[in-house]
Amino acid sequence: MNCLLCEQPKQSSPSWQSLIAIEKSTLICEDCSNQFKRVDIIEVGDNIDSITSIFTYNEAMRNYLHQYKFLQDIALAGVFSNELKQALSKKKAIIVPIPMHPTKKIERTFAQVDELLKAADVSFEDLLIKTNQEVMGEKTREERLSMSRLFQIKPQVEIESTTYILVDDIYTTGTTMQHAALTLKEAGAKTVHAVTLIRAASEQ
Structure with a gap:
């Protein structure tokens, strides 16, 4: 092979x-x-109880993401399945992928975070709807802080008073995760953690 x-x-x-x-x-x-470099960062955020990132964003990871997301090579979803499954097995929680905006999903043809979880054989629940298509990495810190909400809870979904783990492919500014965590907590979540495959350096 x-x-x-x-x-x-x-x-x-x-x-x-x-x-x-x-x-x-x-x-x-x-x-x-x-060529991929483990970073295993664990930190906290304003609305997130802990954020765990597995790999750093280097040239090898940049090339991987380009091939996976933009060239739509869905077979690559399983490359890091062992590492992702191990990171998510450390806590008993409801796994929630960060969703794509519906328009973006049509362009990409698949939801990359969902496919990462499927390849890792991790059960998850789609509880959130993304309401904004703007790219966080293109905004200043002040612009990110003044933004309206990025997510809402799906209709007829009831959020339990339990632990949730948000999952995304890459963590850059943290804005996306903070908005998603706040949406879950305001809806009733007791604790919200986050796991990302990649941690990228961000400008303040």
């Missing part, structure tokens, strides 16, 4: 876990895998 990123044949020795089918096979080669 070829690597999904460099398309070169994968060369790996089978482990005892893979031989008894408890280890999910990797989709990329060792050389490509070694």
Whole structure:
């Protein structure tokens, strides 16, 4: 089988876990895998009880995101499934993906966060609707602070007084996560955590 990123044949020795089918096979080669850098940042936000990010945003990750999201290579959804599943298994909670705006979803043809969760075999609930298409990374801090709400709860959805985990592919300014967490908490959520695959440096 070829690597999904460099398309070169994968060369790996089978482990005892893979031989008894408890280890999910990797989709990329060792050389490509070694280009991704773990960061494992855990921090807090104004409306979020904790934010966990798994990888840093380097050139390898930029290329991965471009191929996955913009070239619509949905097969890449499973590249980091083991890492994502491990991060989400640490807390008992309702998993909620950050949704795309409906217009953007039509352009992309698939919801990238939903596909990441499906590939990781993680159950989730679509509870939020995104109401704004603006890109947070293109705004100043003052513009982000003055924005109207980015999300609303889906009609006929009742938010329980329990723990939720928001999931997104990349954390840049934090505005998206803060808005989503506030929407859940105002609707009745007791605790809101967040997990992102990538943590990108942001300008203040």
